Amino acid sequence: MKNLGIRLKKKGTPYGVKVPESKLTAKNQIEQAPLPEKVIIPLHQNIGAPCEAVVKRGDKVLTGQKIGDSDKFVNAPVHATISGEISGTTMMVNPPTAQLVEALVVTSDGADEWVKLEPPKNPEALSVKEILDRIRGAGLVGLGGAAFPTHVKLSPPKDVRIDTVILNGCECEPYITSDHRVMLEYGEKVLSGLSIIKKVLSPDSIYIAIEDNKEDAIDHMEELIVAMGLKEDFKIIPLKSKYPMGAEKILTQMILGREVPIGGLPLHVGVVVHNVSTAKAIHDAVVEGKPFIERVVTITGAVKNPKNLLVRFGTPLRSLIDYCGGIDGKANEVILGGPMMGFSQFDLDFPVMKGTNGVIVKESTPIREQDCISCGKCIEVCPMYLMPTLLARYAKAGRYDECQEAYIDDCFECGACAYVCPANIPLVQYIKVAKRELIKRAAKK
Amino acid sequence: MIPERKFLISPGPHLWKGLSVSKIMYRVVIALMFPTGAAIYFFGYRALSVIGVSVAAAVVTEYVCKRLRNRAFVMDGSAVVTGILLGLVLPPTIPLWMVAVGSIFAIGIVKEAFGGLGHNIFNPALGGRAFMTACFSVPMTTWIKPMGFAADAVTSATPLSGSSVWQPGDPSVYQALFLGNTAGSLGETSALFIIIGGIFLVARGVINWRIPVIYIGMVALMAVALGQDPLFYILAGGLMLGAFFMATDYVTSPLTNKGKIIFSLALGVLTVMIRHFGGMPEGVCFSILFMNALTPAIDRYTKTRPYGLQRVKRVKSEG
Numbered sequence: 001m002k003n004l005g006i007r008l009k010k011k012g013t014p015y016g017v018k019v020p021e022s023k024l025t026a027k028n029q030i031e032q033a034p035l036p037e038k039v040i041i042p043l044h045q046n047i048g049a050p051c052e053a054v055v056k057r058g059d060k061v062l063t064g065q066k067i068g069d070s071d072k073f074v075n076a077p078v079h080a081t082i083s084g085e086i087s088g089t090t091m092m093v094n095p096p097t098a099q100l101v102e103a104l105v106v107t108s109d110g111a112d113e114w115v116k117l118e119p120p121k122n123p124e125a126l127s128v129k130e131i132l133d134r135i136r137g138a139g140l141v142g143l144g145g146a147a148f149p150t151h152v153k154l155s156p157p158k159d160v161r162i163d164t165v166i167l168n169g170c171e172c173e174p175y176i177t178s179d180h181r182v183m184l185e186y187g188e189k190v191l192s193g194l195s196i197i198k199k200v201l202s203p204d205s206i207y208i209a210i211e212d213n214k215e216d217a218i219d220h221m222e223e224l225i226v227a228m229g230l231k232e233d234f235k236i237i238p239l240k241s242k243y244p245m246g247a248e249k250i251l252t253q254m255i256l257g258r259e260v261p262i263g264g265l266p267l268h269v270g271v272v273v274h275n276v277s278t279a280k281a282i283h284d285a286v287v288e289g290k291p292f293i294e295r296v297v298t299i300t301g302a303v304k305n306p307k308n309l310l311v312r313f314g315t316p317l318r319s320l321i322d323y324c325g326g327i328d329g330k331a332n333e334v335i336l337g338g339p340m341m342g343f344s345q346f347d348l349d350f351p352v353m354k355g356t357n358g359v360i361v362k363e364s365t366p367i368r369e370q371d372c373i374s375c376g377k378c379i380e381v382c383p384m385y386l387m388p389t390l391l392a393r394y395a396k397a398g399r400y401d402e403c404q405e406a407y408i409d410d411c412f413e414c415g416a417c418a419y420v421c422p423a424n425i426p427l428v429q430y431i432k433v434a435k436r437e438l439i440k441r442a443a444k445k
Numbered sequence: 446m447i448p449e450r451k452f453l454i455s456p457g458p459h460l461w462k463g464l465s466v467s468k469i470m471y472r473v474v475i476a477l478m479f480p481t482g483a484a485i486y487f488f489g490y491r492a493l494s495v496i497g498v499s500v501a502a503a504v505v506t507e508y509v510c511k512r513l514r515n516r517a518f519v520m521d522g523s524a525v526v527t528g529i530l531l532g533l534v535l536p537p538t539i540p541l542w543m544v545a546v547g548s549i550f551a552i553g554i555v556k557e558a559f560g561g562l563g564h565n566i567f568n569p570a571l572g573g574r575a576f577m578t579a580c581f582s583v584p585m586t587t588w589i590k591p592m593g594f595a596a597d598a599v600t601s602a603t604p605l606s607g608s609s610v611w612q613p614g615d616p617s618v619y620q621a622l623f624l625g626n627t628a629g630s631l632g633e634t635s636a637l638f639i640i641i642g643g644i645f646l647v648a649r650g651v652i653n654w655r656i657p658v659i660y661i662g663m664v665a666l667m668a669v670a671l672g673q674d675p676l677f678y679i680l681a682g683g684l685m686l687g688a689f690f691m692a693t694d695y696v697t698s699p700l701t702n703k704g705k706i707i708f709s710l711a712l713g714v715l716t717v718m719i720r721h722f723g724g725m726p727e728g729v730c731f732s733i734l735f736m737n738a739l740t741p742a743i744d745r746y747t748k749t750r751p752y753g754l755q756r757v758k759r760v761k762s763e764g
Contacts, residue, residue: 017462019460020460174460249752249753253752259752259753259754260752260753261753262751262752262753262754264753327450332450332451332452332453333452333453333454333455333459334452335457335459339457339458339459339460340457340458340459340460341457341458342457342459343457344452344453344454344455344456344457344459345452345454346451346452346453346454348452360459362459364453364455364459366453366455367461370466370519370521370563371560371561371562371563371564372563373466373562373563373695373696374563374695374696374698374700375469375695376653376695376699376700376701379700379701379749380702382749383752384751384752384753385749385750385751385752386749386751386752387700387701387748387749389700390748406748407751407754410751410752410753415457415458416458418458418461419458419460419461419462420462420464422464422465422466422468422469423465423466423563424461424465426456428456428457428458429456432456
């Protein structure tokens with residue numbers, strides 16, 4: 001590959017773990033998933049405040065019509081993702097938060113009739129405020145997994161100056177290939193979205209971080225940057241593939257050498273990290289005026305034909321797995337998200353949500369926890385330089401104060417420790433329990 | 446259509462590397478086959494029977510202890526490792542019943558009485574050896590020349606005892622020490638085969654290279670400081686076996702790299718002190734046991750510095 005002057009030196013870290021990549025769908029083109037007969041739209045799909053329904057049972061809705069909204073700032077509205085009728089409401093558990101949330105059910109009329117889109121006449125001329133309004137109106141959230149409302153991330157506090165933006169194309173979770181395919185197939189839109197981010201935050205430098213197991217994406221993005229004349233604006237940093245390279249705090253440290261303070265966010269050190277799929281969605285929302293109603297989801301693992309599908313939110317997992325040929329063999333676990341940080345789901349009628357980047361079907365066997373043999377492997381791999389074995393030991397004994405003294409808040413629950421533990425100790429799971437207990441305690445005070 | 450089936454719910458991560466405790470233990474057993482092979486080559490049937498009795502007694506003791514403590518017995522290989530290691534640090538002529546007593550002590554008292562694998566303070570094999578040194582001091586210090594499978598044994602002093610005749614700088618001495626053609630405990634005589642086993646363990650990610658390298662390096666440095674021959678100091682005695690297979694025991698060595706470095710530096714100093722100033726010819730066993738006892742203290746003072754602890758300078762806002 002000839003050097004086009006925008007690819008920086010490759011970087012790597014001795015921390016983290018090498019996981020089998022299992023990217024079965026890396027070469028599969030994105031396909032449109034068939035539209036389901038009904039969709040289930042949870043009213044709370046973002047970190048922050050839930051939405052209130054703005055339609056009622058029996059209402060006719062069009063594809064892209066807003067059906068839930070809130071007057072809170074940290075919130076993203078939700079839209080109907082097919083046209084039809086609001087046929088009811090239901091309750092469901094949102095896996096990441098384990099909270100019960102209300103959901104609206106839309107039954108399709110089969111027409112997929114869209115609301116009238118209002119793209120701006122001149123996208124270049126939009127003000128920052130207009131851009132943010134369009135992003136919020138479209139219901140955009142970060143697509144890397146945490147589902148934090150994008151307009152909030154693009155509105156840093158007044159006393160903070162963002163000097164660097166990192167576009168995250170690492171996709172360090174095994175199996176998942178949605179960001180990879182988005183870079184390959186919607187590269188122009190990703191870069192257009194990144195230019196919008198640049199306009200909003202006006203940082204000094206912008207880096208695109210991609211793991212070196214996606215050489216084709218690195219080459220493609222490099223060529224596009226040249227072709228689109230953005231050579232001065234964006235630099236690509238290839239990173240050695242390792243889990244959890246794509247975590248914000250790791251990227252900030254790898255690329256800039258800055259450590260995010262414990263309990264802080266990258267913006268506290270002048271950095272904002274956005275996912276490549278979010279950048280693409282920003283383009284759709286701002287330039288095309290499209291509400292955020294679909295995303296690329298990798299359906300993979302023990303299904304007959306693994307695929308990358310463009311899926312409308314609210315589509316039940318069952319129809320996606322069916323479309324991929326059904327479950328293969330004795331697989332008995334369905335995971336939303338990547339296998340390292342994803343959540344297993346027992347109900348196949350559960351819908352795809354804004355934060356769902358993959359659905360993995362796999363066979364699992366229960367394992368038995370043994371006593372810690374103090375091998376120290378969890379400490380060797382912890383990207384936050386914590387001592388997971390100690391944290392888990394304290395957590396198991398209910399010594400939550402000691403967990404806090406051992407900086408448990410620094411843990412972002414990547415699970416590298418539990419992945420390597422020879423004694424099969426569910427280290428990160430104990431840590432999660434302790435963190436939840438500590439939050440409960442803090443709330444009581 | 447997807448046939449109805451029950452789905453499992455489990456918290457993430459949903460992947461596991463698959464390197465289990467028993468896999469680690471059996472990798473150690475494989476690595477121990479090199480020094481064990483050398484022991485059998487040099488000391489014949491005696492080596493086989495000592496190691497055999499030691500392993501059998503260790504496994505049976507572990508089984509009995511688990512039953513007495515009402516715990517599940519898992520053949521995780523840790524008792525086999527202790528059995529082989531204990532056998533390798535014993536003299537070839539030791540009566541077999543003494544081997545059995547030592548092995549029972551190693552597993553029953555040093556390991557299981559403290560709560561089993563993961564809870565023991567001392568390395569079980571070395572604990573067993575220390576116990577045997579105290580109880581059976583004469584047979585524990587009677588050495589013979591390697592005689593392979595020949596029947597008659599000739600007693601001899603080990604290279605480390607003062608009475609042995611060796612000439613500093615004589616290449617044949619180093620060669621004998623390196624290959625193992627010398628008097629000593631069963632498994633400690635051949636540095637070559639121990640290093641091969643040790644390299645296997647480092648390469649397979651079982652042990653951390655820091656402990657053996659720093660420990661052996663420190664012994665050499667200390668020997669130079671005391672005006673001794675460093676090459677002789679690191680090749681003779683149980684240093685190689687101790688550095689690669691005993692000091693690296695997960696349970697009884699510190700957790701962090703910082704701790705491991707302090708641990709192995711101290712080991713080097715202690716070993717040479719005991720050898721040079723002490724009444725015993727060998728100091729590896731007792732220095733490791735002593736540092737085992739200090740490991741919890743080392744762990745306490747060598748915790749890692751978490752990411753983001755030192756508040757990095759905030760980027761100043763403009764205007």
